[in-house]
Amino acid sequence: MTEANFEFITDQNRLEEIIPEFEKFSVLSLDTETSEYNPFKAKLFLVQLATPKNTFVLDALKLNILPLKYILEAKKPLKIIQNAKFDYEVLRVKAGIKISSIFDTMLAERILTCGLSRDVSLKNLAEKYLGVTLDKKIRESFYEPRNPAARGKFSKEQLEYAAKDASILIEVFKKQLKSLEEEALIETAKLEFNLVPVVAEMELRGSLIDKEKWREHIKELELKRNLINAEIQKELRHLNPYSQVDLFGNEEDSINLDSPLQLLAVFKKLGLNLPNTSEATLRLSDHQLAKKLLEYRAYEKMITSFGESILEKINPDTGRLHPDFMQLGADTGRFTCNNPNLQQIPADSGFRSCFIATPGYKLITADYSQIELRIMAEVSEDPAFLRAFREDRDLHSLTASQMFKVGIAEVDKNRRFQAKSINFGLMYGRGPVSLANQIGLDIEESRRLLDIYFSTYKKVKIWLDQIAKEAIRNGHVRTLGGRKRVFSLPSKNDPDYQKLISSIQRQGKNTPIQGTSADITKYALIFIKEEFEKRGLDAYLIHTVHDEIVVEAREDQSQEAAKVVEEQMIRAGEKLLKKVPVKVDVRISDCWEKP
DNA sequence: GGGCCGAGCCAC
DNA sequence: AAACGTGGCTCGGCCC
Numbered sequence: 001m002t003e004a005n006f007e008f009i010t011d012q013n014r015l016e017e018i019i020p021e022f023e024k025f026s027v028l029s030l031d032t033e034t035s036e037y038n039p040f041k042a043k044l045f046l047v048q049l050a051t052p053k054n055t056f057v058l059d060a061l062k063l064n065i066l067p068l069k070y071i072l073e074a075k076k077p078l079k080i081i082q083n084a085k086f087d088y089e090v091l092r093v094k095a096g097i098k099i100s101s102i103f104d105t106m107l108a109e110r111i112l113t114c115g116l117s118r119d120v121s122l123k124n125l126a127e128k129y130l131g132v133t134l135d136k137k138i139r140e141s142f143y144e145p146r147n148p149a150a151r152g153k154f155s156k157e158q159l160e161y162a163a164k165d166a167s168i169l170i171e172v173f174k175k176q177l178k179s180l181e182e183e184a185l186i187e188t189a190k191l192e193f194n195l196v197p198v199v200a201e202m203e204l205r206g207s208l209i210d211k212e213k214w215r216e217h218i219k220e221l222e223l224k225r226n227l228i229n230a231e232i233q234k235e236l237r238h239l240n241p242y243s244q245v246d247l248f249g250n251e252e253d254s255i256n257l258d259s260p261l262q263l264l265a266v267f268k269k270l271g272l273n274l275p276n277t278s279e280a281t282l283r284l285s286d287h288q289l290a291k292k293l294l295e296y297r298a299y300e301k302m303i304t305s306f307g308e309s310i311l312e313k314i315n316p317d318t319g320r321l322h323p324d325f326m327q328l329g330a331d332t333g334r335f336t337c338n339n340p341n342l343q344q345i346p347a348d349s350g351f352r353s354c355f356i357a358t359p360g361y362k363l364i365t366a367d368y369s370q371i372e373l374r375i376m377a378e379v380s381e382d383p384a385f386l387r388a389f390r391e392d393r394d395l396h397s398l399t400a401s402q403m404f405k406v407g408i409a410e411v412d413k414n415r416r417f418q419a420k421s422i423n424f425g426l427m428y429g430r431g432p433v434s435l436a437n438q439i440g441l442d443i444e445e446s447r448r449l450l451d452i453y454f455s456t457y458k459k460v461k462i463w464l465d466q467i468a469k470e471a472i473r474n475g476h477v478r479t480l481g482g483r484k485r486v487f488s489l490p491s492k493n494d495p496d497y498q499k500l501i502s503s504i505q506r507q508g509k510n511t512p513i514q515g516t517s518a519d520i521t522k523y524a525l526i527f528i529k530e531e532f533e534k535r536g537l538d539a540y541l542i543h544t545v546h547d548e549i550v551v552e553a554r555e556d557q558s559q560e561a562a563k564v565v566e567e568q569m570i571r572a573g574e575k576l577l578k579k580v581p582v583k584v585d586v587r588i589s590d591c592w593e594k595p
Numbered sequence: 596g597g598g599c600c601g602a603g604c605c606a607c
Numbered sequence: 608a609a610a611c612g613t614g615g616c617t618c619g620g621c622c623c
Contacts, residue, residue, distance in 0.1 A: 334614075431610070
């Protein structure tokens, strides 16, 4: 791989001449250079393609790149791309090309180093696998508003940089493929690679928001916040008799509830010497002011976090929200989401109902019923747990009934809550102390409750103990899909040794559960899109939240689309869960709401 | 004035 | 209340 060994193509005939060349190889690396990182706004400057023999840099400002469609959409060759989602989106928007057969070096690296490194940049990969240092500074020259590329001319440095990025990908790919094979991660890689076009299309489709309704909801919250503020001010007025006018002549008849300093002073006047005004401190106090302050803060939080800032993210061209879904954001294999994070929209507030279907369409919201507990039943093979799901019982009530040796009908709310807390808590590696805290028992009672639980579900305890040990002994755990998460074990003389070990043990317990759930949802997303296309349905994925999938389907096809969603989600679940049934709840509606 | 980080809180 | 897994966003404080 010699420096500057590439061909710069500006002639359409020459482009069409070289295309058959690509069919001769099993792999083809691809990269693009654009004016910015937003696929809707980006101007496409260069498209780089490299075979194991030759590297080509295409002048996308001069050329019609559509002839590439055939080869990029073909099953062969395998397309090697760093962060393929971006290139997919750019070529999709600019030329209607849907890249298929992807090997994403960035995702491959994430799969290989999950839990260890998060630096999956091409710069890092080039150093790690090839000992090559990439100078990424030249890339910035493409971004500048007055760069040569924008005028249709590329500098020698720009072209060489572009060529190099593409040409090294194949070498990186070869090494990564070997590692993926050695570590039995091929299945996981295939899953993630097949998911790339699914996620890209989901982002491009985006979600429609009812802006007016959203703003009305903010106004309601502001009103409630202001009412509480006024109440508090009224009650405190008598404490503030001599501060009518401040140094600047402003009337100073109110207390700034956002100022910890003023608040502490107020509490002092009320005879309360609080160390600070943190949530924990306020929660411990029985005082009316503390209670109202917490309420005030809750509204304030809603308004600032989910108010106007999310509306600002609406794309002016499409009128929709196009968040960034990162399919391997979390070390467990879960998605993360940002700009904005649609995975943390309040579940019980008026915000979700502002996510609406495109006119003429319906939204289909589907989620897995208790998928993580079903996974725990599957991996632990606990007979009582398995039976509960096989008989489609209310697991938490059943747990309570078995633990407290009473009939199902006699399980009261409190006992069901205690059982539920344990069921969920164990998946997070929770212990007696923190359970006691949640349930409102003392530690001894909490310990006793856990003992009863584990004597009822013996195999759950065995599995939890065994997987925690495995995490430490092997330094990694796996999901049922084969995904691997590696742990960096602390050295024995680390002062925090025991703390760190306990933390890894909790992660070891949780990762197979959370990660298997992620595996299942990812298979489901792929299956659903495939089936929509196979049936020619006017239906599209628009959103996913861990165990939930949201689809937009043309009104007259929404029943069929909903059926597809349910069937394919169950099929995905059954791919990994063999001993326990999989249940999915589905709802067709005009807005995003719980099934 | 911008980057970084922890606190606090939202989701599953 | 420092012992509950995975994240992102906003704010305030800190640092340069």
